[in-house]
Amino acid sequence: MDLRAFDGGYCRQMLGFVDRRSWQWVRFHAVFWAFSHPRHGWILIDTGYGGRFRAATQGWPYRFYRYVTPATTNGSASETLRRGGIDPREIAHVIVTHFHADHVGGLAEFPHAKLHYRADAWSKLATLSPWRQLRAAFLPALMPTWLREHSEIVEPSQFVDDGRCGLSTYDLLGDASVYLIDLPGHAPGQIGVWWPEERRAYVADAFWRESQLEPGAKLLGPALALQWDSSAYVDTLERLRRWRARAKIELIACHSLIAERALQGASHV
Numbered sequence: 001m002d003l004r005a006f007d008g009g010y011c012r013q014m015l016g017f018v019d020r021r022s023w024q025w026v027r028f029h030a031v032f033w034a035f036s037h038p039r040h041g042w043i044l045i046d047t048g049y050g051g052r053f054r055a056a057t058q059g060w061p062y063r064f065y066r067y068v069t070p071a072t073t074n075g076s077a078s079e080t081l082r083r084g085g086i087d088p089r090e091i092a093h094v095i096v097t098h099f100h101a102d103h104v105g106g107l108a109e110f111p112h113a114k115l116h117y118r119a120d121a122w123s124k125l126a127t128l129s130p131w132r133q134l135r136a137a138f139l140p141a142l143m144p145t146w147l148r149e150h151s152e153i154v155e156p157s158q159f160v161d162d163g164r165c166g167l168s169t170y171d172l173l174g175d176a177s178v179y180l181i182d183l184p185g186h187a188p189g190q191i192g193v194w195w196p197e198e199r200r201a202y203v204a205d206a207f208w209r210e211s212q213l214e215p216g217a218k219l220l221g222p223a224l225a226l227q228w229d230s231s232a233y234v235d236t237l238e239r240l241r242r243w244r245a246r247a248k249i250e251l252i253a254c255h256s257l258i259a260e261r262a263l264q265g266a267s268h269v
């Protein structure tokens with residue numbers, strides 16, 4: 001399987017909130033991904049900030065988003081894909097890990113695709129007041145008008161824990177090649193993607209930097225407070241640590257150093 005990383009823009013963050021050994025400002029890249037499937041071609045995972053972030057943060061209260069996480073976008077996600085040699089019109093499936101703006105900003109650019117996500121990832125955010133949506137890093141203006149018609153929603157009850165990874169999973173294509181993993185805590189209904197044969201999983205924002213996988217590593221209070229459900233976040237991270245240690249799984253997170261290196265290199269992981 002070929003897994004490729006794409007530059008979806010970045011925001012600047014104080015590293016110390018994640019890893020208190022260093023207090024420098026760093027770039028957190030919004031990496032998005034495409035992986036190849038023998039029957040379905042390239043399947044996209046998230047889209048980065050896309051090309052409409054500025055327009056989506058024009059009005060209040062959403063404008064605050066720009067100040068809290070100063071983002072630099074990388075233009076349209078579909079153009080980024082095209083430059084990387086993938087025709088965006090051929091993308092038939094997009095997996096949406098969660099609805100934070102740095103993951104879904106380019107969704108509207110893929111009107112031919114089916115979007116796959118967990119039901120509560122969308123429903124819990126869509127019904128919030130604008131201020132609460134802002135606090136949950138959700139920008140409704142980024143949502144495509146055709147979202148509902150093009151969605152293949154997975155219900156929470158479809159995820160099952162068969163004991164293989166210590167988290168519940170769902171066989172996305174019915175061929176046991178790609179599973180969605182339930183990763184509670186960071187955002188409502190957050191999911192990752194697991195390729196069992198590759199011993200590799202993409203876990204979105206279940207952690208930000210690899211240092212968080214070290215035993216006993218803890219996020220500082222303000223970073224923990226950003227999570228949708230902080231105790232679920234801590235529990236999910238612990239499950240990922242145990243899974244990695246037991247099954248020698250490679251875990252890739254959106255803003256992690258592995259992802260950053262994938263961007264700098266040939267974009268292949």
Ligand SMILES: [Zn+2]
Pocket residue numbers: 098100186187205
């Ligand atoms: Zn996120």
